[in-house]
Amino acid sequence: MQLLHTSDWHLGRTLHGVDLTAHQAAFCEHLIQVVAQERIDAVLIAGDVYDRAIPPVESVELLSGTLRRLAELTTVILTPGNHDSAVRLGFGADLLADRVRILADQHRIDRPVLLTGAEGERLAVYGLPYLDPDVARHTLAADGEVLARSHAAVLAAAMERVRADLAGREGVRSVVLAHAFVVGGEASESERDIRVGGVDHAPAGTFDGIDYVALGHLHGPQRIAEHIRYSGSPLAYSFSEARHTKSLTLVDLDASGPARIHLLPTPVPRRMTDLTGTLDGVLATEGHDDDWLRVTITDPARPEDLYRRVKARFPHALVIQYQPPVTALTRRSAEVGPGRDPLDVVADFLTHVGGTPPTEAEAAVLRAAYEQVVAADRSA
Numbered sequence: 001m002q003l004l005h006t007s008d009w010h011l012g013r014t015l016h017g018v019d020l021t022a023h024q025a026a027f028c029e030h031l032i033q034v035v036a037q038e039r040i041d042a043v044l045i046a047g048d049v050y051d052r053a054i055p056p057v058e059s060v061e062l063l064s065g066t067l068r069r070l071a072e073l074t075t076v077i078l079t080p081g082n083h084d085s086a087v088r089l090g091f092g093a094d095l096l097a098d099r100v101r102i103l104a105d106q107h108r109i110d111r112p113v114l115l116t117g118a119e120g121e122r123l124a125v126y127g128l129p130y131l132d133p134d135v136a137r138h139t140l141a142a143d144g145e146v147l148a149r150s151h152a153a154v155l156a157a158a159m160e161r162v163r164a165d166l167a168g169r170e171g172v173r174s175v176v177l178a179h180a181f182v183v184g185g186e187a188s189e190s191e192r193d194i195r196v197g198g199v200d201h202a203p204a205g206t207f208d209g210i211d212y213v214a215l216g217h218l219h220g221p222q223r224i225a226e227h228i229r230y231s232g233s234p235l236a237y238s239f240s241e242a243r244h245t246k247s248l249t250l251v252d253l254d255a256s257g258p259a260r261i262h263l264l265p266t267p268v269p270r271r272m273t274d275l276t277g278t279l280d281g282v283l284a285t286e287g288h289d290d291d292w293l294r295v296t297i298t299d300p301a302r303p304e305d306l307y308r309r310v311k312a313r314f315p316h317a318l319v320i321q322y323q324p325p326v327t328a329l330t331r332r333s334a335e336v337g338p339g340r341d342p343l344d345v346v347a348d349f350l351t352h353v354g355g356t357p358p359t360e361a362e363a364a365v366l367r368a369a370y371e372q373v374v375a376a377d378r379s380a
Helices: 021-038 057-071 086-090 133-139 151-166 279-283 306-313 342-354 360-378
Strands: 002-006 042-046 075-079 100-102 113-116 122-128 173-179 212-216 222-225 228-230 247-252 260-265 272-277 292-297 317-322
Touching (some): 021 057, 042 173, 057 075, 133 151, 279 292, 292 306
Parallel strands (some): 272 292, 292 317
Antiparallel strands (some): 002 247, 222 228, 247 260
């Protein structure tokens, strides 16, 4: 059985102010062509199809058209991520055609989509939408006992339900779609923080006994174990992803034996490149006129008209920053950017102004406040 695993489309997202709708549409067109050429039995989309809970109209239209065309070719199985609204994305799930299945209900985690291959092989596909511990610890609690407030606890409870159902399906292969941060994964700068209680991950052993685990959330394609993979995002959404080879994950699963994996590269709209050096040196660089650039100028003194001169030479420069060389006479403060933990930034600030880092009690208060803001943003 041929499965195509993808995730983290983030329809509606921009890249440093650049509208990516046309590039996302090009990916969707590529996906449809691959499904037709490879005769895919099911497309597995492991969350974050949208970039926010209420997406722009253009993104809704793009997803709607893509799902309609895919459904003419194959079965599509989709589960929400932490950027999607499970309620909004799952609206009408019971009314949709059998070939578009949206698994968004935490109460139905143990109800799989059942597929039969051309040679009679049988497959059960379970969907684990993003499980916010503050909600799922109540939803998935057994016998009225509230689960621990952690990603590990709620994922383990969800998988207990999955394995209980699977135990009654003799001879059936299994796939789980899950939107989560699994230990061993490498994050980039463009994923939204999902920490609860200071922890954002769950162990890979949570998924023991499953033939293939199709993960979403991390934007770099990567293998956690032979049968556990992140497909990664189809486009780069930060300069930390410049070296990623974006791809679709083709999963070949027979009636027995391990899954066979092949990566199919996706279209690259523009290369992402870092250029660092003096202004004259950067302006003289060849071969990057069509790239999206992050330019770092290192002249001892800030050059005049820096931004205009770089943009005139490189019209697709997205980030232009000035960082003079560090000398014995200059003291660089810690950089604040998407790659730094916000709580570390706050701790550095408190140390700077107060002379001492926050105590354990103060750090706990800061963490609780930060997680409350992040949770409110997710539910917006």
